Amino acid sequence: MALSSSRFPVPNAFELLREQYAKRLPARLQDLRGPTHGSVDLPLHVAWSGRRSYDVEQPRSRMGLYRTVLAEGQRQDLVAFLNRDLLLGQWPVLRTLISRPLREAWEAAFPELAAVRSVPAA
Structure with missing residues (x-):
């Protein structure tokens, strides 16, 4: 007997x-109190393949850090390694580099991210 896809x-x-x-996700973006200066070494459960050390003060390095933590981190990692102000500042570019399910989860939970969706014109 074949199972109907409408039943299951x-x-x-x-x-x-x-x-x-x-x-x-954290309860609030304000909970993201990660570093704004210096170097960050991610634990193996977050950066299990490839680069683990990032310089928060270098924009490209920070972008890599945020992409990795957003995709692989648990709630405590998000809070420890991401900073609210830095996340908001780089969201217009960062949102194009992460997966759609990840982007939609964050923007649905935090309207302030959805509000900074596009890169301002120079």
Whole structure:
């Protein structure tokens, strides 16, 4: 007997990923009190492959740090390694470098991120 897909709907992979990311979010952006200066060495459970050390004061290095922590970090990692003001400042570019489920989870939870979606004209 074949199972009907209407009886047992296949979970939407996008929705599942977005929910996974949403579960990790801090309660408020103000909870993100990561460093604004110096070097950050990520633990293996966050940076399990490749680069682990980042210079927060170098924009490209910081972008790499934030991409990694957003994608792989748990709630305590987000709070420890991300800084609210730095996240808001680089969100217009950062949002184009992260996955859609991740981006939508953050923008749905934090309207201030959605408000800074586009890069201001020079």
